[in-house]
Amino acid sequence: MNLHELTAHELLDLIKAKKTSSQDVYAAVKKQIQAKEPQVHAYVRVNENAPMSSPPKADFPIPIAIKDNMCIKGQETTCASAILKGFKPPYDATVVKKIKQSGGMILGNANMDEFAFGSSTENSHFGVTRNPWNLACVPGGSSGGSAAAVAAHEAIWALGSDTGGSIRQPAAFCGVVGLKPTYGRVSRYGLIAFASSLDQIGPITKDVHDAALLLKMIAGYDPMDSTSVDVPVPDYTRSLVNNVKNLKIGIPKEYFIEGIDPQVKQSLEKAIDVFKQCGAQFQQISLPHTEYAIATYYITATAEASSNLARYDGVRFGLREIPGQTRKSPLIDMFEETRDKGFGAEAKRRIMLGTYSLSAGYYDDYYLRGLKVRTLIKEDFDNAFHQCDAILTPTAPTTAFKIGEKVSNPLDMYLSDIFTISVNLAGLPAMSLPCGFSREGLPIGLQIITKPFAEEMLFRVAYTYEQNTDWHQRKAPIQ
């Protein structure tokens, strides 16, 4: 039995039945990391001092990968950026605290695009992560390390964060399940901020059942995050029912755009057939402002990012650089030198774009206009959910692209998030799950979107699909 290849719920059953132990599970995953990490590079750093087993009564004694933007007390956390090198947080993020309390063993910090700026994990200061299904391809991003770790069985499950698709798109590219919860469902305390009105932490897992377990563990109100919402956390495993009879599922007509890979389109059509055979009813819906989502996102999210990243000034965190000669004044020179050396190209691009759209003379035309279009995008979903219980779309317009393919064209990279970005702007929950493979053997993802705080509906629809297909059982052919 290959313990590292099992799901968390399978392992929990085995541990309960005393057929294995948390120590054995940890050892199996650790061995897999040693064997596969040289090829995949899913981790920025592997935690060598983790507890190698859990207390006997722990609820979830499962090894987990944590994206490198969640604070782990005393353990270097860098957002895959040079500017945070050496930063050892003095406290645990709320999600990390919950994982530790439930007996989770933290395997290490998973790789990501610097400050979560990207869709391929190529923007990491610490090198690229490779897709376990094809090592020449990207794992997606920005939570590419988390998704690749789960797909390569270098972690049983993982946490990612999603600002514009950063959990769902890498989950789709790596053939695993990725869930972005409703904005406010999970505490962001200790999540290093990118765009505070959009960021949300969520699970990346091998199947839907595991996503339900992990979400239940991390969800809930937290007084340390004033945007977390005080609504009860249901037992999501009760929503794991194989039944979508008479549910109304909407297909947005605007999502069948030019440029969508025909194989992705075909997989979605086959998924629709599966749901129809299970008794779901389909109808076409309209999200008329879809074509404005990416533009809205890149104005508003970069504005928030430029403000959030102002704190990296060489005084309070990580890196400090001093130029050889005085340019403006010793203090300002230090700020400017530190930020030039510490930030990578994409981080600079987004800080610059955000600073521009917030600056005097441009604010009304860019940032304020972006916020208004955000209202229109949110209203599109409000209207659509009068007609349906869930919305089905592809997660990404293509399968995983080649490493290096989109690096020189930032706008082209941004467009790969076209199906996921609106969900963040509207604050909705959404899940990506495997729904097929291309002829080249690359995974294809299906996205399900529901109303705010309707994660139970999300689990029901996703679980039904999973029970009637076997895509989630395929294993990446990494040698």
Next chain:
Amino acid sequence: MKNKKIINEEVVRSVASLARINLQAAEVKQLTKNLEDILHYVAKLEQLDVSRIQPTSHVLPLENVYREDIVKPSLSQQEALSIGPYHTKGHFNVPKVIA
């Protein structure tokens, strides 16, 4: 477009100064082109009439979130300072501010 937005190397250098980044000459050139492309793309937002639309900065219907004004356990001064690259005598250390 109401008024033509201009992005050139001078604007990029001035935005970089606001953002406190000392860009190298090659970066200024590259970013001018990148920002031009991106701003050209986002100009599509001007197709929409948003004059009667309220802005959404946040999706939740949250208003002021208050807590009781009571001191709770928090990081010690030493813990907070220890994250910074340089600190002395209970302060963060920075280069000379007044010449």
